[in-house]
Amino acid sequence: MKVVRETKLFDLLILLSCFCLEFGTAIDTITTTKFINDPETLISNSGEFKLGFFSPTNSTYRYVGIWYAKASVCSVIWVANRNKPLKSLSGTLTISEDGNLVVLDEQKNIIWSSNITGSVFNSSAQLLDSGNLVLQENKTETIIWESFQHPTDTLVPKMKLSTNVRTGKKVQVTSWTNQSDPSIGTFSVGIDVFNLPELYIWNGSSRYWRSGPWNSRVFIGIPSMDSVFLDGFSLIDDQEGTFYFSFAFSNESILYNFVLNAQGNIVQKNSYKGGNWEVGWLVLQSECDVYGKCGPFGICNSKSLPICNCLVGFKPKNIEEWDRGDWSSGCVRSTPLQCERVTTNGEEGKKDGFLKLEMMKVPDLLNRSSAVEDECRDQCLENCSCIAYAYDAGIGCMSWTRDLIDSQKFSIGGVDLYLRLAGSELDRKGVDVKVVITITVTIGTLLVAICSFSLWRRIAKRKARKRNTKEALAFAKFPDESKPEQDSMTNQVKLLELPIFSFEELASATNNFHQSNKLGQGGFGPVYRGKLLHGQEIAVKRLSRASGQGLEEFMNEVVVISKLQHRNLVRLLGGCVEGEEKLLIYEYMPNKSLDVLLFDPSKQELLDWRQRFQIIEGIGRGLLYLHRDSRLRIIHRDLKASNILLDENLNPKISDFGMARIFGGNEDQANTNRIVGTYGYMSPEYAMEGRFSEKSDIFSFGVLLLEIVSGRRNTSFYHDEQAMSLLEFVWKMWNANKIANLVDPMISEPSFEMEILRCIHVGLLCVQDFAKDRPTVSVAISMLKSEIVDLPRPKQPAFTATQIATDTSSQCKQRAGGSINNVTVTVVQGR
Numbered sequence: 001m002k003v004v005r006e007t008k009l010f011d012l013l014i015l016l017s018c019f020c021l022e023f024g025t026a027i028d029t030i031t032t033t034k035f036i037n038d039p040e041t042l043i044s045n046s047g048e049f050k051l052g053f054f055s056p057t058n059s060t061y062r063y064v065g066i067w068y069a070k071a072s073v074c075s076v077i078w079v080a081n082r083n084k085p086l087k088s089l090s091g092t093l094t095i096s097e098d099g100n101l102v103v104l105d106e107q108k109n110i111i112w113s114s115n116i117t118g119s120v121f122n123s124s125a126q127l128l129d130s131g132n133l134v135l136q137e138n139k140t141e142t143i144i145w146e147s148f149q150h151p152t153d154t155l156v157p158k159m160k161l162s163t164n165v166r167t168g169k170k171v172q173v174t175s176w177t178n179q180s181d182p183s184i185g186t187f188s189v190g191i192d193v194f195n196l197p198e199l200y201i202w203n204g205s206s207r208y209w210r211s212g213p214w215n216s217r218v219f220i221g222i223p224s225m226d227s228v229f230l231d232g233f234s235l236i237d238d239q240e241g242t243f244y245f246s247f248a249f250s251n252e253s254i255l256y257n258f259v260l261n262a263q264g265n266i267v268q269k270n271s272y273k274g275g276n277w278e279v280g281w282l283v284l285q286s287e288c289d290v291y292g293k294c295g296p297f298g299i300c301n302s303k304s305l306p307i308c309n310c311l312v313g314f315k316p317k318n319i320e321e322w323d324r325g326d327w328s329s330g331c332v333r334s335t336p337l338q339c340e341r342v343t344t345n346g347e348e349g350k351k352d353g354f355l356k357l358e359m360m361k362v363p364d365l366l367n368r369s370s371a372v373e374d375e376c377r378d379q380c381l382e383n384c385s386c387i388a389y390a391y392d393a394g395i396g397c398m399s400w401t402r403d404l405i406d407s408q409k410f411s412i413g414g415v416d417l418y419l420r421l422a423g424s425e426l427d428r429k430g431v432d433v434k435v436v437i438t439i440t441v442t443i444g445t446l447l448v449a450i451c452s453f454s455l456w457r458r459i460a461k462r463k464a465r466k467r468n469t470k471e472a473l474a475f476a477k478f479p480d481e482s483k484p485e486q487d488s489m490t491n492q493v494k495l496l497e498l499p500i501f502s503f504e505e506l507a508s509a510t511n512n513f514h515q516s517n518k519l520g521q522g523g524f525g526p527v528y529r530g531k532l533l534h535g536q537e538i539a540v541k542r543l544s545r546a547s548g549q550g551l552e553e554f555m556n557e558v559v560v561i562s563k564l565q566h567r568n569l570v571r572l573l574g575g576c577v578e579g580e581e582k583l584l585i586y587e588y589m590p591n592k593s594l595d596v597l598l599f600d601p602s603k604q605e606l607l608d609w610r611q612r613f614q615i616i617e618g619i620g621r622g623l624l625y626l627h628r629d630s631r632l633r634i635i636h637r638d639l640k641a642s643n644i645l646l647d648e649n650l651n652p653k654i655s656d657f658g659m660a661r662i663f664g665g666n667e668d669q670a671n672t673n674r675i676v677g678t679y680g681y682m683s684p685e686y687a688m689e690g691r692f693s694e695k696s697d698i699f700s701f702g703v704l705l706l707e708i709v710s711g712r713r714n715t716s717f718y719h720d721e722q723a724m725s726l727l728e729f730v731w732k733m734w735n736a737n738k739i740a741n742l743v744d745p746m747i748s749e750p751s752f753e754m755e756i757l758r759c760i761h762v763g764l765l766c767v768q769d770f771a772k773d774r775p776t777v778s779v780a781i782s783m784l785k786s787e788i789v790d791l792p793r794p795k796q797p798a799f800t801a802t803q804i805a806t807d808t809s810s811q812c813k814q815r816a817g818g819s820i821n822n823v824t825v826t827v828v829q830g831r
Contacts, residue, residue: 030101030125035094038062038086043069046129049077053091057789058754059180061085064093064103064112066131066147070274071255073792077131077154078147081112082182099123101135101145114145130158152182155258157248161199163191166241175260179789180754187264195368196395197235197243201264201283207291208264209284210406212361215394221361223413224281256280259789267787276775276792279782288408291364295330296403299357303411311404312355313421330403335422339384350423352381354389360417361408362390363400371397377418390417499574503581506530506540513542519592520642529588537588538573542581554582560657564630568622570645570655589653591646598641599713609747609756611650612708616759616784618652619644623701624777626654627694635661635692639700640681640714641707661692680714680725685771695771698780702766706730709759711744727767727797734764734794759784764794 027034028045036042041052050069053062054076064080080093081103090106096113099120103112114135122138133147148159151173155161162171172190176182187208189201196213198221212221214235219225225233232249249256255271266283287293287307288300294308295317301307308322310331316322317329338352354377371379376397380386389399392415407417509530510517519527519539528540543554554577561572576583594615597603607615619639626634637659645653683699685691703714706726714726733742740748743756762783768774773795775783782788 028127030093030095032095032097035092038089038091042127044127044129044131048129049127049131051093051127051133053086053089053093056180056182057791058757059085061087062089062091063182064091065182066127066133068131068255068271071271071277072274073271073277073790075154075257075259075269075277075790076182077152077156077257078133079152079182080147082152082176083184084111086111095123095125097121099135099137099144101125101133116145120144131156132159152176153185153260155247157256158246160244160246161190162242162244163193163197164242165193173260175262175264178262179786185262187260187262189260189266191235191243191245193243194365196366197237197245199245201260201266203264207364209289209291210364213366213395213398215392217394220392220395220413220415221408222283223361223410225413261787261789263786265787267782269788277788277790278776278779279788282782282787292328292406294327294407296405297331297333297407298327299407299409301409303409311357311407311419313419313425330405335425337384337420337422352420352422353426354381354418355421355426357409357417357419359410359412359414360390361406361410361414362398362417363388363404364406365402366398366400368395369397369399373397380418380420387420388417390415499585501574501576501583501585503576503578503583505532506576506583506585508533509538510540513540537590539586539588541584541586543583554584554658557584557656557658557660560632560634560660560662563632564626564634566622566625566630567651568618568653569625570653586655589645590648591650593642593655594644594646594652594708595641595713597646598708598711604711604744604746606650607746609749609752612747613755613759613784615644615646615650615652616705616708617781619654619701619704620777620781620784622652622654623697624781626660627697627777632662635694636697636700637661637686637692638678638681639697639704640678641704644704683771684769693771694776695774698766698774698777699771701777701780702763702774703727705759705763705766709744709747709756709763710742711746730760730764731797734760758786758791761791761794764797765792767797768795769797 028042030036030042036052038053041050043050047069049066051066052064054065054067055062056076063082063085065076066078067076086103086105088106091111092104092108094102094104096102096110099122100116101114102110105111116135120137123135123144124138125133125135127133130148134143135145136143149171151159151171153173153175155173160171161173163169170190172188175185175187177185187201187203189199191197192200198213199211199219200207201209210221211219213219216235218233233247234245236244238244247256247258253273255274257269259267259269261267264284267279268281269277270280271277284290286302288302294300297311297314298308299311301309306325306327308327310316313334314331315334317332321327321329338350369376369379373391376389376391376399379397380389380399383399383401385401386399387401388404389397391397404419408414507513509532510528513526513528517529519529521527525541525543528542530538530540532538558572558575561569565571570589571587573585573587575585591597597606623636623639626636634657636654636657638656639654643654643656645655647653681700681703683692683696686696686699703726707714710726710730712726712729730742733739739757739760742760747756762775762780765783766774766780779788783791
């Protein structure tokens with residue numbers, strides 16, 4: 001990661017990779033006499049969009065593009081010369097002699113052209129308020145070319161995707177190659193019509209995702225469309241062979257667009273009243289959304305393990321591949337259909353029937369008829385080549401005569417799919433259900449009896465031991481900041497609901513809490529390694545009498561973590577309270593905590609960049625679960641490296657929930673008079689005012705992210721004989737463009753440079769001074785994974801010792817320059 005600075009011109013080019021210089025012009029039209037030179041811009045009449053020259057992130061090449069004028073972080077929606085960039089700052093956008101809109105380089109060579117056929121000697125180009133750049137013949141005002149007919153990677157309101165089934169002409173969106181290169185990438189999205197119009201993403205010429213057919217309201221293969229995007233979309237058949245798809249939402253105060261990113265995912269983004277762009281929705285949300293993931297006659301369910309199974313009545317075509325997790329070969333029918341036997345002079349048997357599969361994404365390549373629902377079944381049954389059917393009120397009767405490909409089981413939405421099976425398969429299915437019910441009832445009865453007897457013995461055995469502490473433990477309250485509405489959920493929690501260990505068991509497991517078994521020391525008290533009689537290794541957290549934490553924090557941790565289950569959260573195995581002793585038992589983590597490996601020079605080599613990024617992602621997923629995906633909304637309040645445990649595969653697990661707070665459904669933040677946590681990881685509003693929210697945890701996550709990248713503790717250290725905090729050091733290196741100085745040498749490799757730089761960028765956004773400037777966890781994760789490619793420029797983070805005079809109020813605001821040409825500056829970030 002060497003920063004090379006050779007000339008002032010190169011410095012200017014680097015600056016322009018993040019900024020677009022523009023002259024403050026008010027025109028929205030280009031003619032043969034009115035043109036724009038780099039870095040001038042053209043603005044639409046309402047001020048919604050700008051057209052001008054820009055450089056993508058980490059690139060010095062110049063492109064002509066269109067972007068939002070009012071958004072705080074500008075997002076490029078269209079690029080003219082995407083495959084042929086300008087290599088200097090001397091480009092011109094003008095009208096050529098033959099009436100074409102052209103981009104010229106400094107030698108006046110044509111780099112890009114609208115390429116209309118024939119000559120138009122009196123034309124002009126205008127940037128409309130919709131973001132559409134149109135070229136029109138002035139005399140008749142006929143539009144002869146428009147950017148909406150030649151989109152790049154972004155679909156905006158009123159733009160139309162289209163396909164003509166007669167001529168094959170398509171208007172499609174195509175991805176950028178990467179965030180620094182807007183040239184045509186691998187992925188494209190558009191409409192395809194087999195018997196019904198559907199949206200497809202293609203990876204080259206191969207199908208990568210599909211929406212399912214349009215039913216006049218929604219695409220039935222997008223389950224969330226009914227609730228999230230019910231209004232605003234339209235798909236029109238002009239009855240002349242062309243189908244058009246577009247969207248336009250009624251709330252004009254919110255900017256919406258759909259971007260096809262370089263990874264092949266469609267990202268829906270929105271910006272409210274010019275604020276930061278946020279991800280509202282992703283098309284591909286799991287592996288099951290990838291086209292044909294489970295092969296022919298396979299069914300994908302993201303909620304099951306493995307995600308792929310054969311449809312009922314089918315078996316893997318290649319069992320060895322299937323066992324290896326390669327499901328592409330799909331499945332084959334186990335028992336031939338009766339109608340097939342009859343047509344091949346086979347033996348007669350019970351007639352075929354249909355098995356109902358609920359909440360399904362219907363397979364690809366369907367046939368459609370106008371039959372009503374009852375007739376649909378009969379039509380399929382009478383046609384031996386018909387292997388499945390479905391019915392939707394907006395579509396009618398759908399049937400399939402080819403391999404069933406791209407079938408998916410939804411948890412919401414979808415339609416009922418009726419799968420044709422041999423009569424014997426249906427009988428077996430019925431018998432199997434009866435057997436399962438019988439076995440389940442029998443086993444259930446036995447288990448109830450055994451559990452009842454075991455519970456009676458357990459209670460009788462421990463009754464005497466618990467008599468003295470039962471009243472103290474039966475109900476425990478949270479600290480005083482708990483809200484009344486939480487009481488029914490959290491205050492009335494019984495420790496007895498958890499597995500109970502005796503103090504004697506734990507003393508034996510830890511060799512009487514011997515110093516050699518001590519794993520570490522936290523604010524709660526020491527943590528010991530132990531082994532139970534049956535061989536299971538455990539970690540025992542013992543509340544120290546000298547600890548500032550007491551029964552409330554102890555019970556708080558019990559309540560919070562006992563209700564949570566996630567692969568990136570530590571698992572609570574049980575508890576023990578006897579007299580003054582309070583202990584919690586967790587699963588044992590052989591690699592201890594993150595700080596042990598990260599800050600020990602002899603162990604840092606275990607954490608290469610791929611491993612560190614995996615840890616960052618895991619912490620993010622765990623935090624997202626706490627904030628949004630669990631049945632409780634949890635604010636951790638003490639996220640730090642020593643509270644991130646690592647299992648045998650170095651998978652991160654968030655631990656130590658003694659300070660965590662449960663939020664009510666409509667709470668966004670809370671106040672406390674009792675500040676708990678670790679300084680250096682605490683957000684300014686929490687440390688100084690006692691206000692905490694999800695954004696408090698995000699601040700801690702940002703600090704942790706910067707620690708992981710730098711390999712430095714978030715405590716004061718010296719740099720060039722000057723004491724400073726980690727955040728101040730990172731900010732200083734960031735502004736000086738000395739990224740190599742802040743990256744841990746263990747991970748400093750050119751191939752990871754862009755990813756590491758992005759992590760530093762996201763880390764700085766997470767530690768912004770004001771909570772409103774920090775991203776949410778979901779947005780931060782999307783930024784890290786490059787699902788959001790346009791990152792805001794970070795402002796100076798919190799807790800830095802010096803203030804740097806810089807305009808950070810808006811990344812897109814114009815700033816007056818000092819020249820007589822009234823030069824202004826706008827920040828435009830590409831992908």
